[in-house]
Amino acid sequence: MAVEAQVPYQEAIDVHHPHSWLARYWFSQDHKVIAIQYGITAIGVGLVALVLSGMMRLQLGFPDSFDFIDPEAYYQFITMHGMIMVIYLLTALLLGGFGNYLVPLMCGARDMVFPFVNMISYHVYFVSVLILLASYFVPGGPTGAGWTLYPPQAILTGTPGVDWGILTMLVSLAVFIVAFTMGGLNYVTTILQARTRGMSLMRMPLSIWGIFMATVLGLLAFPALFVSAVMMILDKTIGTSFFMPAISSLGEQLDYSGGSPLLFQHLFWFFGHPEVYIVALPAFGIVSDLISTHARKNIFGYRMMVWAIVAIGVLSFIVWAHHMYVSGMHPYFGFFFATTTLIIAVPTAIKVYNWTLTLLRANIHMTVPMLFSIAFVITFVVGGLTGLFLGNVIVDVPLSDTYFVVAHFHMVMGVSPILVIFGAIYHWYPKMTGKMLDDRIGQLHFWITFLGTYAIYYPMHYLGFVGVPRRYFANGEMAIIDESVILLNQGITIAALIVGVAQILFIWNLIYSYYRGRDSGPNPWKATTLEWQTPETPPRHGNWESRLPTVYRWAYDYSVPGAKDDFIPQSEPSAGEREGAPLA
Amino acid sequence: MAEATSTQRLQLVEDWAADVAVFRGVPWGKAMMWIFLLSDTFIFSCFLTSYMTVRMTSAEAWPNPSEVFALEAFGVPVPLLLIAIMTFILISSSGTMAMAVNMGYRRKRVGAALLMVVTALFGASFVGMQAFEWYKLIVEEGVRPWGNPMGAAQFGSCFFMITGFHGLHVSAGVVYLLIVAYRVWRGRYEEKGYDIVEITGLYWHFVDLVWVFIFAFFYLW
Amino acid sequence: MAETGQQHPISIYFWIWGLLFVFSAASYMVDYAGFQGYLRWSLIIIFMMLKAGFIVAIFMHMRWERVALITAIMLPPGALLVLVCLMAWESDYTWETRIVYLGAEIAPEPLPPPSHH
Numbered sequence: 056m057a058v059e060a061q062v063p064y065q066e067a068i069d070v071h072h073p074h075s076w077l078a079r080y081w082f083s084q085d086h087k088v089i090a091i092q093y094g095i096t097a098i099g100v101g102l103v104a105l106v107l108s109g110m111m112r113l114q115l116g117f118p119d120s121f122d123f124i125d126p127e128a129y130y131q132f133i134t135m136h137g138m139i140m141v142i143y144l145l146t147a148l149l150l151g152g153f154g155n156y157l158v159p160l161m162c163g164a165r166d167m168v169f170p171f172v173n174m175i176s177y178h179v180y181f182v183s184v185l186i187l188l189a190s191y192f193v194p195g196g197p198t199g200a201g202w203t204l205y206p207p208q209a210i211l212t213g214t215p216g217v218d219w220g221i222l223t224m225l226v227s228l229a230v231f232i233v234a235f236t237m238g239g240l241n242y243v244t245t246i247l248q249a250r251t252r253g254m255s256l257m258r259m260p261l262s263i264w265g266i267f268m269a270t271v272l273g274l275l276a277f278p279a280l281f282v283s284a285v286m287m288i289l290d291k292t293i294g295t296s297f298f299m300p301a302i303s304s305l306g307e308q309l310d311y312s313g314g315s316p317l318l319f320q321h322l323f324w325f326f327g328h329p330e331v332y333i334v335a336l337p338a339f340g341i342v343s344d345l346i347s348t349h350a351r352k353n354i355f356g357y358r359m360m361v362w363a364i365v366a367i368g369v370l371s372f373i374v375w376a377h378h379m380y381v382s383g384m385h386p387y388f389g390f391f392f393a394t395t396t397l398i399i400a401v402p403t404a405i406k407v408y409n410w411t412l413t414l415l416r417a418n419i420h421m422t423v424p425m426l427f428s429i430a431f432v433i434t435f436v437v438g439g440l441t442g443l444f445l446g447n448v449i450v451d452v453p454l455s456d457t458y459f460v461v462a463h464f465h466m467v468m469g470v471s472p473i474l475v476i477f478g479a480i481y482h483w484y485p486k487m488t489g490k491m492l493d494d495r496i497g498q499l500h501f502w503i504t505f506l507g508t509y510a511i512y513y514p515m516h517y518l519g520f521v522g523v524p525r526r527y528f529a530n531g532e533m534a535i536i537d538e539s540v541i542l543l544n545q546g547i548t549i550a551a552l553i554v555g556v557a558q559i560l561f562i563w564n565l566i567y568s569y570y571r572g573r574d575s576g577p578n579p580w581k582a583t584t585l586e587w588q589t590p591e592t593p594p595r596h597g598n599w600e601s602r603l604p605t606v607y608r609w610a611y612d613y614s615v616p617g618a619k620d621d622f623i624p625q626s627e628p629s630a631g632e633r634e635g636a637p638l639a
Numbered sequence: 640m641a642e643a644t645s646t647q648r649l650q651l652v653e654d655w656a657a658d659v660a661v662f663r664g665v666p667w668g669k670a671m672m673w674i675f676l677l678s679d680t681f682i683f684s685c686f687l688t689s690y691m692t693v694r695m696t697s698a699e700a701w702p703n704p705s706e707v708f709a710l711e712a713f714g715v716p717v718p719l720l721l722i723a724i725m726t727f728i729l730i731s732s733s734g735t736m737a738m739a740v741n742m743g744y745r746r747k748r749v750g751a752a753l754l755m756v757v758t759a760l761f762g763a764s765f766v767g768m769q770a771f772e773w774y775k776l777i778v779e780e781g782v783r784p785w786g787n788p789m790g791a792a793q794f795g796s797c798f799f800m801i802t803g804f805h806g807l808h809v810s811a812g813v814v815y816l817l818i819v820a821y822r823v824w825r826g827r828y829e830e831k832g833y834d835i836v837e838i839t840g841l842y843w844h845f846v847d848l849v850w851v852f853i854f855a856f857f858y859l860w
Numbered sequence: 861m862a863e864t865g866q867q868h869p870i871s872i873y874f875w876i877w878g879l880l881f882v883f884s885a886a887s888y889m890v891d892y893a894g895f896q897g898y899l900r901w902s903l904i905i906i907f908m909m910l911k912a913g914f915i916v917a918i919f920m921h922m923r924w925e926r927v928a929l930i931t932a933i934m935l936p937p938g939a940l941l942v943l944v945c946l947m948a949w950e951s952d953y954t955w956e957t958r959i960v961y962l963g964a965e966i967a968p969e970p971l972p973p974p975s976h977h
């Protein structure tokens with residue numbers, strides 16, 4: 056009903072059939088083009104962050120060997136690396152990239168509900184990236200405040216980039232949030248209001264559930280970051296004291312008085328914790344679909360998976376201060392937040408069990424996406440378990456601000472989602488281009504990346520236990536630093552450099568396969584979801600022919616006994632089934 | 640009554656379980672506006688929560704808004720006089736907006752356009768009075784974002800930031816209203832229908848709604 | 861119903877308009893009469909919630925929307941309630957530490973605005 060009425064289908068196709076390169080690739084309102092724009096920009100800026108991490112590793116592994124890395128530069132690397140990875144790479148790639156590509160296709164829509172707003176969303180995101188990168192060209196360079204940007208230190212003399220860098224960072228974040236909001240409103244509205252006939256919420260692929268919940272979290276959590284960015288800009292530029300207490304700097308009493316640095320931390324983490332799930336939930340969803348498809352078996356406990364996503368989303372708003380156990384906040388808060396944090400582990404654990412149970416006695420195809428998916432499950436378990444340590448106040452106090460924390464968050468929100476992203480790109484590249492990615496390069500890329508990341512992060516847990524502090528430029532002659540630390544740091548650096556360089560394989564594969572890859576056909580993985588049933592590959596603007604597909608079943612009909620293939624597409628009615636008959 | 644709630648509960652489950660659209664009969668634009676307003680609620684709430692926090696943690700005196708925002712009328716200072724007028728103006732604008740929506744759905748497009756223009760005028764006068772209030776505060780009372788002669792510096796910071804952000808919303812709303820009013824008047828929505836007036840109205844009422852909270856928490860606390 | 865747009869008799873809008881005036885005037889009077897303490901707070905918050913409720917329910921037509929939309933919009937702000945309550949609690953604690961450890965004075969009186977000297 057409403058679908059046909061609200062999509063001016065022919066009109067949409069006619070109005071913007073592309074004429075020039077610019078109209079086709081820059082001012083395109085096609086969600087698939089916008090997705091690829093988001094993807095390329097995010098990967099590009101992500102490579103910058105990767106190079107920055109390499110430089111940090113050089114310094115940590117071989118201190119005093121590199122003249123161009125002084126403490127200032129190191130802090131700038133750390134800050135830009137962390138912020139780019141979390142926001143401009145992962146958030147943008149998972150939601151702007153995969154969200155844009157998959158939502159209309161998997162829901163059976165022609166496009167996002169407001170394609171023009173969607174296009175502007177990308178342009179604004181692009182501007183935010185430019186502002187961020189401009190940090191390197193302003194006097195004083197980018198801010199070195201750490202990705203958490205805590206005041207008072209973020210805007211006091213002594214922190215690198217205090218003149219301009221902190222402002223470009225804050226403005227860039229505010230602009231990013233505007234871009235995200237425009238895109239996010241589109242994804243949510245499309246999922247809620249523009250699914251095709253038969254695609255009830257409980258038949259949606261888990262990818263869409265993850266993207267949906269993550270976007271909702273984004274729309275509700277980014278406001279806190281936006282507000283804190285605005286207030287910090289005011290503190291910095293016109294001298295208000297929202298976050299700045301009475302303070303003296305370099306022996307001089309400053310004009311600030313009465314502000315609350317703790318307020319910033321609370322606002323930041325009210326955003327920051329949901330942000331972890333903004334990155335994790337799409338990865339959870341996507342990996343569920345990858346596992347099910349490449350193991351030719353229905354996902355175990357679909358409903359439980361959906362409710363777990365919802366529960367995690369809700370709970371993620373009441374755990375934020377587990378990042379603040381050592382901040383000097385109200386002493387009773389530790390109890391409250393440790394409790395909620397341990398509760399959120401329950402739905403998370405359910406998801407892990409369900410992935411494992413899906414794999415149990417399945418017909419596992421060791422394709423590249425499957426390799427990455429299994430790697431994800433293993434890595435996520437490691438990162439999740441260390442999270443239980445850090446969630447408890449007493450255990451966290453000695454571990455806080457050590458390399459144990461660095462190891463934990465890289466495992467759980469760095470490596471894990473990245474593994475899923477790689478898997479997802481290997482999985483959906485054929486739909487985006489009509490070509491398969493090269494399998495042998497893929498395998499090589501996988502093994503180097505997977506083993507390499509363990510070589511990097513596993514030893515970091517140990518570094519944390521022996522007390523190596525986080526965010527230190529050099530450990531010098533500290534008495535607590537063991538001999539073994541020096542050796543390990545060298546090993547980690549070598550591993551990091553190998554992993555970093557190995558990503559060239561991946562980029563090469565993307566480019567090479569685009570021109571020379573094997574033709575994939577419309578559905579190389581024999582998958583059930585709607586995007587594989589499009590009339591053309593890659594799908595054209597408008598996605599479907601004059602009629603939208605109708606959905607008759609859930610997304611996980613693999614290896615159904617008695618069926619002629621080992622998969623049944625969502626759009627296929629079974630013999631004698633009435634239209635829209637409920638799922639058995 | 641009990642029956643009504645149980646059918647409503649059923650309806651809730653049915654709607655969320657339905658295919659195609661969860662919000663039955665709600666146009667895309669309206670659904671999107673509601674979700675945007677939800678997001679904007681979080682923005683304003685974070686501003687107000689920050690204000691609460693700095694005010695409650697302040698060890699310095701908080702200036703008394705009822706005195707600070709008093710206005711001389713007939714030789715006596717009347718507390719919050721201008722604020723009261725501004726409040727009434729904004730409420731009235733919400734009233735005219737609601738009528739405009741009604742007119743739109745009844746396809747009286749000239750009436751709808753006119754009422755929207757009236758709404759916009761109310762909005763513009765609100766912004767004008769706010770400008771006057773800022774002027775008075777800065778020039779006469781010596782309040783600055785970074786300090787003031789009466790007490791805690793955060794008084795000025797919060798005031799300018801929150802009313803400023805609200806004022807920006809009102810100003811944007813005035814422009815939005817005028818654009819839509821013009822299009823309504825030109826008959827652009829004769830075929831598509833007048834949902835757009837309701838959507839614009841949602842935004843406008845939301846701005847009024849935010850003011851309700853600012854009025855209570857900033858001026859009356 | 862919703863399918864044909866939100867159609868309601870004009871009179872209800874006039875009623876609400878009037879009520880909003882009354883509640884605004886009432887909350888203004890709370891300040892004018894100089895009520896303090898819990899009385900002031902409960903009155904202000906009651907009037908505020910009434911005004912907000914009427915604006916959302918009638919002017920924004922929430923009352924006539926389907927439950928699915930109502931729940932989707934009204935439940936998420938619960939997260940804000942948690943934030944506000946915890947921050948109020950936190951603020952009290954910060955304030956106490958300022959009094960105890962930083963030697964700040966308890967509740968000094970504000971100076972009058974300069975123009976009223």
Ligand code: HEM
Nearest residue numbers: 108111133137140141201202203468469470525526527551
């Ligand atoms: C090969 C890949 C990576 C390497 C070698 C690497 C290396 C590093 C290093 C050396 C630090 C500084 C630790 C310190 O001195 O305390 C760091 C910090 C950080 N990294 Fe990574 N990283 C990588 C990938 C990622 C990814 C994918 C993410 C995405 C979440 C990420 C997020 C962060 C964050 C948030 C910080 C904290 C920054 C701060 O302390 O302000 N990293 N990383």
Ligand SMILES: [Cu+2]
Nearest residue numbers: 328331375378
């Ligand atoms: Cu967290």
